[in-house]
Amino acid sequence: MTRQAITLIGGGLVGALLARLLARRGFAVEVFEKRPDPRLAGFVGGRSINLALAERGLQALRTAGLADDVLQRAVMMRGRMVHPLQGDSSLQRYGVDDSEVIWSVSRGSLNMLLLDAAEAAGARFHFGHALADADLDARRITLSDESGTQRQHDAAVLIGADGAGSALRAAMDSYRPLGIRVEPLGHGYKELEIPPGSGAERFAIEPNALHIWPRGGYMCIALPNTEGSFTVTLFLPAHGPHPSFDTLADAAAANDFFLQDFPDLLPLIPCFADDYDGHSVGSLSTLYLDHWHIDGRALLVGDAAHAIVPFHGQGMNCGFEDTVTLADLLADTQRDTADTFAQFQRIRKPNADAIAAMALENYIEMRDSVADPRYLAKRELGAQLAARAPAHFMARYRMVTFTQLPYAYAYERGRAQDVLLDQLLRSASHAGDVPLDAAVSALQATLPPLPPLHHG
Structure with missing residues (x-):
């Protein structure tokens, strides 16, 4: 059974993965991408050449049946190798061992793998077609090819995965203001x-x-x-x-x-x-929107809805997480598309806002704190608490990177844990100066246990 037709604008990482997931669920998917096919023309750069793939992104790729293929093309990264101006470099592990690592992947090779996979699932791609106009009342879009020739396409359900400079977002905003805020x-x-x-x-x-x-x-x-x-x-x-x-x-x-x-x-x-x-x-820049959709006609996902700075390595992972949530919601035939899009925003926007805030904080951590003694003392004490009371303490970075706990939960829990670490280190310079039994008791009395961890 072929379900309703869905038109995607943008065949980058998020658009191609979403096309794969939807086509596998029986939707008739057509994708319009303004750039030429990178498998024929070579990958056009201009954006970051490689990206960090973590658990959320991996889980989305598992859902699409692609995780093993992607990992064969990736390089494992165990942690941050910090190179100070004076002194020796040192490795700060991301997780507890090699089961908690992130992966460096090439944007170009990943995009081409996802395009092949989406086409294999039945999605149809039209390269060299830029969105020129969207008539949301008529549910029709106008596309322009490299020669400037325009064509019309009926698009009853329109999804924009066309990145931070989204043409669909501009068209939607001119139809009904989305409350766009860009913070450089x-x-x-x-x-x-x-x-x-x-x-x-x-x-x-x-x-x-x-x-x-x-x-x-x-x-x-x-x-x-x-x-x-x-x-x-x-x-x-x-x-x-x-x-x-x-x-x-x-x-x-x-x-x-x-x-x-x-x-x-x-x-x-x-x-x-x-x-x-x-x-x-x-x-x-960081992009915030008050509204990600216009009833059931048009929706924005990934960077088109919530572009963030790259300092937590979560932009792609967050976008990939979007695709799984959206595909699951669209596959639920009990709700109409307007309700689906509204529910998607309700689920994902608090999490997108949370990772945007954490990415900004992580820039300060990366450029300043990794060499700061106070930061290192808190990091060490946190590691000790996580080892002694793993049901009550997990570093925020690990929650974000190695579990599927909602970003919003990781953000709030991380803030509460940080307050506790500051209190425990108030009269101590080093983690070793804090009595660990008393610290564990304070932790368990202050914070509830962590929810079940969703590892892949």
Whole structure:
């Protein structure tokens, strides 16, 4: 039985996975993507080259029958390898052991795998077709191809997975204001590359880690790629006094800055000048909407509804989680589409708002706190509490990254745990100065047990 026809705008990661999930459930799915087919034209960059895949995203891929295929193309990252300006680098594990890791995946290869999988399930893709207009009253859209030729398409149920710059969101907002709020971070980013080695050692630095060079108000990170390279991202204030992208206008100025602030990283980037001058500065913002849908006619998912900054590595994972929730709701034939879309927003918006807040907080943690003694003391005490009373304490990062507990729950529970850690360390400089039995008693008296953990 073929269910109703669904039109998707956007064939990126979220659009392609949603197309796969819906087509497998019997929906007639057509996807319009403004870019050319990356499997034919090559992947068009401009956005982050690799992404962090965690439990939520993996669970969505399991639901789609694709997790094993994706993991074969990914590199495991056990934790943050912190490179201070002075002193030795050190690994801060994300989880308790190798059962709790995240994975570095190539955006381009993942997108192509998802496109193949969606087509295999029966979804139809139309590449090189940009949304030019959406007549929501007539339930019809106008599409424009590369030559400017326009065509009409009936779209009774329209879903926008077309990213932070969503054309469907703009069309919906002009029809009925969505309450759009964009909060720029004020920081930008630029991507560089550590190439693979030529000998037996393909990786120039530890491959199974996300590398961070924290420097206070700015930082560099590096994620591994399967062929041995690392994608390096420099995060800096966009404007203002040194250092900012204003004051580092070209590779010559940036080279002097790296010699002083990232002296161990610069020699690993042999094409530094070409990378720096050849790559534009990307912008970082958080997107909030009051309304994600217009009754049962049009809905926004993923970055089109709730784009966040990348510092928790959860943007893709959050979008993938959207797809499973939405596919489950749409498959429920007891409710109409307007009710489905409203329920989707009720379930997902509090969680999207929570991960947006946590991603902003994590930027400060990554660039400042990872080298801060107070942060390290709280982290160590938290680890001790988690070991002694796992039913009552789990670090917020682990809740977000390695379970499927709702983001909103992880956010609130993390705040409550943080208050408790501050109280326990009020008169202590080190975790070892806190009597652990008393700390466990205080924890159990203060906070209820954690709910059952949804691991995949």
